[in-house]
Amino acid sequence: MDRKLVLENSAVFEGKGFGANVESMGEVVFQTGMTGYQEVVSNPSNCGQIVTMTYPLIGNAGVNRDDFENMISHIHGLIVKKACHKPSHFRSERSLHEYLQASGIPAIEGIDTRRLTKEIRTYGTIRGAIVPGSANTEEVVFNLKQSGSLHDQVSRVSTKSVYASPGNGKRVVVIDYGMKKAILKQLIQQGFDVVVVPYNTKAEDVLTLNPDGVVLSNGPGDPEDIPEAEQTVSQLIGEVPLFGICLGHQLLSRASGADTKKMLFGHRGANHPVKDLESKNVALTSQNHSYIVDEESMSQASLTVTHRNVNDGTIEGVRHTYAPAFGVQFHPEATPGPHDSFYLFERFHEMIESFDKEEKQEGLYAKA
Numbered sequence: 001m002d003r004k005l006v007l008e009n010s011a012v013f014e015g016k017g018f019g020a021n022v023e024s025m026g027e028v029v030f031q032t033g034m035t036g037y038q039e040v041v042s043n044p045s046n047c048g049q050i051v052t053m054t055y056p057l058i059g060n061a062g063v064n065r066d067d068f069e070n071m072i073s074h075i076h077g078l079i080v081k082k083a084c085h086k087p088s089h090f091r092s093e094r095s096l097h098e099y100l101q102a103s104g105i106p107a108i109e110g111i112d113t114r115r116l117t118k119e120i121r122t123y124g125t126i127r128g129a130i131v132p133g134s135a136n137t138e139e140v141v142f143n144l145k146q147s148g149s150l151h152d153q154v155s156r157v158s159t160k161s162v163y164a165s166p167g168n169g170k171r172v173v174v175i176d177y178g179m180k181k182a183i184l185k186q187l188i189q190q191g192f193d194v195v196v197v198p199y200n201t202k203a204e205d206v207l208t209l210n211p212d213g214v215v216l217s218n219g220p221g222d223p224e225d226i227p228e229a230e231q232t233v234s235q236l237i238g239e240v241p242l243f244g245i246c247l248g249h250q251l252l253s254r255a256s257g258a259d260t261k262k263m264l265f266g267h268r269g270a271n272h273p274v275k276d277l278e279s280k281n282v283a284l285t286s287q288n289h290s291y292i293v294d295e296e297s298m299s300q301a302s303l304t305v306t307h308r309n310v311n312d313g314t315i316e317g318v319r320h321t322y323a324p325a326f327g328v329q330f331h332p333e334a335t336p337g338p339h340d341s342f343y344l345f346e347r348f349h350e351m352i353e354s355f356d357k358e359e360k361q362e363g364l365y366a367k368a
C-alpha cells in the first residue's frame, strides 16, 4: 500500500501505509520520546495532529488494555521510520497496525523521520496530509491551503457529562479540556474524591460541587480558542486552590493577565529538563505542547515564574501572586516519561490542606 505524506510547503515523503486506509490532514508535529507510543496516539492533547515519532522503531511492544490515555484516539495520523508488525510483549493484545486500523487512523512507515523533523524545525509546525502514493501532489497542497486549522478540538475531546471517581479525601473537581487518564490516576492516588466536568462548565456550577481544589487539565489546541474556559478560570481564582497542567496552565496564566503564543515547533518528548527555581532542582519532564506563556506579557500578570526550561529558557511553571493557584507547562503525571514531578500533586494536596476558608472570607485572596 503506497502512501505519501505531503506538506503544505510541497515537500513530499514517500512511504508505505499501515493503520486505516483513509486520507487525512492535520498539523504535523514530532515527538522525541523513545517509548510510550500507545500513550502518544491516545493523548487527547494531540487531537487533529499527525504525529511523527523520531525514535526509529515503533510498535514493538504492541498495544495493551491499560496504557491508553483516552478510550478514543483523536490523532489524525502517525508517521514512523519502521513499524513493528509482530510485537512481542507479555501485555500486548494487538499490533499497532491493528489498533490504528480499528480506530480509523492512517499511518505511514518508511519515512525519513530525521529529514521530516529537520523540515519542521526549520519551517515550524506545518500542516500535512497522508494520501495514496498516486495522489496529485499539487492538488493535495491546494486542498491543504484551502482547509484551515482546527479550532474546536477541546469540545471534541472533553467529556460530555459529569462523572465521579469517589474517594474518602478532599474533593477535587477536574475541568476536562482533554484530560489524560494519568492525571486522574495521580489524583486518585492522593486519595481525593474526584469529580470530572466538561470544559465549558460555568464557575458557579463548579463551585456548587463544593470542591476543595480544582485541576485545570491538559488539552489540545490554542488556549485562545476557548475564551469561555478562560473566563471560568478567572472567576475561580481566589475562590478555590487551582492546579493547571499544560493547557490548564496556559488558561490559568491567561486568566491571570498573561498572554500565550505559538512556538516554532513546540516541545514533545520525555526528556525536557526543567528547573524548579525555588528548590534549584532540575527534573526531566514529559512534554507535549505548541503554545507557551509569553515572557513579555509577564510584567502585566499577577504571576511569578516558578519553573524554566533548561534548554531554551521558556516559562515552565507559574504561581499566582496572591491566590492559591499554580500551573506547569509540562506533564507531572508523566505517561510517557519520567516520574520526577509527581511531587507537584503532593504540593497541590498541601495547598488544599492549608487553604483557609476563613482567610478567604476575610478577603485575603480577593483581587487587588
Ligand SMILES: NC(=O)CC[C@H](N)C(=O)O
Binding pocket: 045, 217, 218, 219, 220, 221, 222, 223, 245, 246, 247, 248, 288, 289, 290, 291, 292
Ligand atoms: N498537552 C497540552 O495540554 C497541550 C497544550 C496546548 N494544546 C499546546 O499545544 O500548547
